[in-house]
Amino acid sequence: MQKIEGRSLVSEFTIDDLKKAEGGRISLCACVHKLRRMSGFTFVLLRTGRYVIQSVYVPGLCEKTLQGVCEGAYVEITGDVKEEKRAAYGYEITLRDIEILSAPAAEYPLHVSDRVLGCTLDTNLAYRSVALRHPHERAVFRIQEGVVSGFREFMLAENFTEIHSPKICAAAAEGGANIFKLKYFGQDAVLAQSPQFYKQTCVAFFDRVFEIAPVYRAEKHNSTRHLNEYIGLDFEMGFIKDMTDVMQMETAMLRHVMEYLKKNYSHEIEMLGADIPEIGEIPAVTFFEALDILGKERNQFDLDPMDEVKLCEYAKAEYGCELIFVTKFPGQKRPFYAMDTPEDPKLAESFDLLFRGLEITTGGQRIHDYDMQLKKLERYGIEPEELESYLSIHKYGMPPHGGLGIGLERLVMKLLGLENIRQASLFPRDMHHLIP
Amino acid sequence: MQKIEGRSLVSEFTIDDLKKAEGGRISLCACVHKLRRMSGFTFVLLRTGRYVIQSVYVPGLCEKTLQGVCEGAYVEITGDVKEEKRAAYGYEITLRDIEILSAPAAEYPLHVSDRVLGCTLDTNLAYRSVALRHPHERAVFRIQEGVVSGFREFMLAENFTEIHSPKICAAAAEGGANIFKLKYFGQDAVLAQSPQFYKQTCVAFFDRVFEIAPVYRAEKHNSTRHLNEYIGLDFEMGFIKDMTDVMQMETAMLRHVMEYLKKNYSHEIEMLGADIPEIGEIPAVTFFEALDILGKERNQFDLDPMDEVKLCEYAKAEYGCELIFVTKFPGQKRPFYAMDTPEDPKLAESFDLLFRGLEITTGGQRIHDYDMQLKKLERYGIEPEELESYLSIHKYGMPPHGGLGIGLERLVMKLLGLENIRQASLFPRDMHHLIP
Numbered sequence: 001m002q003k004i005e006g007r008s009l010v011s012e013f014t015i016d017d018l019k020k021a022e023g024g025r026i027s028l029c030a031c032v033h034k035l036r037r038m039s040g041f042t043f044v045l046l047r048t049g050r051y052v053i054q055s056v057y058v059p060g061l062c063e064k065t066l067q068g069v070c071e072g073a074y075v076e077i078t079g080d081v082k083e084e085k086r087a088a089y090g091y092e093i094t095l096r097d098i099e100i101l102s103a104p105a106a107e108y109p110l111h112v113s114d115r116v117l118g119c120t121l122d123t124n125l126a127y128r129s130v131a132l133r134h135p136h137e138r139a140v141f142r143i144q145e146g147v148v149s150g151f152r153e154f155m156l157a158e159n160f161t162e163i164h165s166p167k168i169c170a171a172a173a174e175g176g177a178n179i180f181k182l183k184y185f186g187q188d189a190v191l192a193q194s195p196q197f198y199k200q201t202c203v204a205f206f207d208r209v210f211e212i213a214p215v216y217r218a219e220k221h222n223s224t225r226h227l228n229e230y231i232g233l234d235f236e237m238g239f240i241k242d243m244t245d246v247m248q249m250e251t252a253m254l255r256h257v258m259e260y261l262k263k264n265y266s267h268e269i270e271m272l273g274a275d276i277p278e279i280g281e282i283p284a285v286t287f288f289e290a291l292d293i294l295g296k297e298r299n300q301f302d303l304d305p306m307d308e309v310k311l312c313e314y315a316k317a318e319y320g321c322e323l324i325f326v327t328k329f330p331g332q333k334r335p336f337y338a339m340d341t342p343e344d345p346k347l348a349e350s351f352d353l354l355f356r357g358l359e360i361t362t363g364g365q366r367i368h369d370y371d372m373q374l375k376k377l378e379r380y381g382i383e384p385e386e387l388e389s390y391l392s393i394h395k396y397g398m399p400p401h402g403g404l405g406i407g408l409e410r411l412v413m414k415l416l417g418l419e420n421i422r423q424a425s426l427f428p429r430d431m432h433h434l435i436p
Numbered sequence: 437m438q439k440i441e442g443r444s445l446v447s448e449f450t451i452d453d454l455k456k457a458e459g460g461r462i463s464l465c466a467c468v469h470k471l472r473r474m475s476g477f478t479f480v481l482l483r484t485g486r487y488v489i490q491s492v493y494v495p496g497l498c499e500k501t502l503q504g505v506c507e508g509a510y511v512e513i514t515g516d517v518k519e520e521k522r523a524a525y526g527y528e529i530t531l532r533d534i535e536i537l538s539a540p541a542a543e544y545p546l547h548v549s550d551r552v553l554g555c556t557l558d559t560n561l562a563y564r565s566v567a568l569r570h571p572h573e574r575a576v577f578r579i580q581e582g583v584v585s586g587f588r589e590f591m592l593a594e595n596f597t598e599i600h601s602p603k604i605c606a607a608a609a610e611g612g613a614n615i616f617k618l619k620y621f622g623q624d625a626v627l628a629q630s631p632q633f634y635k636q637t638c639v640a641f642f643d644r645v646f647e648i649a650p651v652y653r654a655e656k657h658n659s660t661r662h663l664n665e666y667i668g669l670d671f672e673m674g675f676i677k678d679m680t681d682v683m684q685m686e687t688a689m690l691r692h693v694m695e696y697l698k699k700n701y702s703h704e705i706e707m708l709g710a711d712i713p714e715i716g717e718i719p720a721v722t723f724f725e726a727l728d729i730l731g732k733e734r735n736q737f738d739l740d741p742m743d744e745v746k747l748c749e750y751a752k753a754e755y756g757c758e759l760i761f762v763t764k765f766p767g768q769k770r771p772f773y774a775m776d777t778p779e780d781p782k783l784a785e786s787f788d789l790l791f792r793g794l795e796i797t798t799g800g801q802r803i804h805d806y807d808m809q810l811k812k813l814e815r816y817g818i819e820p821e822e823l824e825s826y827l828s829i830h831k832y833g834m835p836p837h838g839g840l841g842i843g844l845e846r847l848v849m850k851l852l853g854l855e856n857i858r859q860a861s862l863f864p865r866d867m868h869h870l871i872p
Contacts (some may be wrong), residue, residue, distance in 0.1 A: 105831045129640065131639075142597065164667050168627075193602075202568070392872075397467070
């Protein structure tokens, strides 16, 4: 791979480079994160793309003075690296030269260089482009990157093909008020609530597919666990014997993601004090068993947020696991494409995965047989004509298949113990935030 | 990584597995691609997730008969592998058992098992879920996957951070008729035409970022080179000395992508007869030099499609390269955030990359200085208040930076020599296609 010449030094820079340069000279580009003037010298904390490095300016040792060097300025520096146990990472740079590449027009309106940002979430979101300059804030999105990279690496290794399906779709049969609508060259269109139909379509010829893409829900929730635009990690796989194949695939995938994070993102995990779970086997209970555990009557059709918290407490206490599958939900709260449970058609071969008190996945086995799907549509009162294009996949043949969708921000939120899902989105979209 | 038990055999299957099983027995899941009845035996072509394998049914040798086995059925087979030079990949399976997992309700309306699909593009798109079952059609999207994977692998190795930015945005200052509009909880919103503002924002704290995500253009084109929803491969990098850093990064990235394709997708490259270019140095000419080459007056501000074809012919003839950069476009056709050329402020530090006669990239250096951006907005007649959130990134400091966006479908179209960009999109969106 060709390395690019020029000023792009900073992104080549790692803590290992610093170690290797000990006793020698190094050049790098960075943002001036903090200036701390002492008597006779000044600490200049340098924020690179991943680290905050301690450098020290001593008059007379440096080619240039600190004139014009302010917090928020971007600089290129040259300096001598020496061991310094009191500095972060154990090294310090004595500045020999500092060149200002660009200077800000105003001081940060937030305390970007404090250990903790220490403002309300509203203020954080109002000054999002500044808040994200805080090392803790940006580290959340390095972890997010790690989850996505680990997911993709696992999927590709398991021979899933990555697909890209459209997000502008014809008005959906599932309908409902929770859909963003728009006009598409005069036609009624909606923003996709999931890549469901498309990933099923692709199973017919790729066997296994996955997609990482935005998902839209026009829900009027104003909760700590809902976003109106979020990233879905979706997969769908053919030739399953039943939905446990999908659950096993998810378990193995999550195990890989956690190992991937520990291997590649230990810097951010440590900074954020994140507790990355060890994933062995994940316990599974049926929906009715879950109601029994909760001490509830078997007359409800879904779990509420408090149920999810309690079931995770149960899994932790009984199995030492922070995750739990809930399976075989009553069919009426599950979509028309869910496979009925053979022993009891009032139930669906559908599951949720709960993690630290929050549902992060919905999945299951889908109907692959054309006639079975037509009959279930009748039960749901949906006209087959509305779904003609979708039904063509069953008509011309589908293998037995199933899959799931994971909410990326929910997974990251729970991994990092964040209180609000907005903290796990670079530029969150909720009922009140359309900017930035 | 835990391997999943169960029926999910097919996706573990490779041609190497077939070779290794020679003289022995193999089990796999597949779709019955074609049945060819001969005297005394039947060829059963099996379509797995990536290959079409020849098997042969001989009455008496197989546990079950072929009753109910039809084209389009999904089956699990067991058979003996033997060398057979006349079969694809050089191996043939003698069927010992065949179990039908699911059967279609109707025959394919297209010739999925013919060597070439041989229908019009309109018919192909009308029956998209069937057309994609043709090995050539699906292979296009394996190549697409390869381009995306190669791009991402390169970006991560160069320490770019992967980001996810929202696609529902506040009505943009750039405005224009080419934007899809929608209502977002009572507010006016639009679908993002690019992740431009967001990737610039993230350069302030990550130095280098990239995104792979849908991009929306409501252009009323009905051409062979425009889609209304497509996948953008975007990157943005800080600490550049000028836009040539960005051009060099793109050159190295494309070189890596081509090597990645040759290494991992030779099966599909061969099947489609694709000509994957060797990328050395890519020649660059300024916009005015380009007009000279084209024998045109220096009084136009942009290139037309025929100019792009001719410039690529020129690059091929002069430099033996199928790509050419065109740089320093007149500013008036470039966006307000483009850096002016220092020697001539009527020009912009902005470039296009042309490949086999088609523009596949627009990029350049962006303005990082707050006052410079305010002055340029005045020239463009844009009120700073409309862009307050965006301008905060300049106000609180940005390093010198630049980046680009690549149209994934255009790149794949030209790589594979497809005639129409719709062939390079799984489920294309144009003025007339909102389904499937």
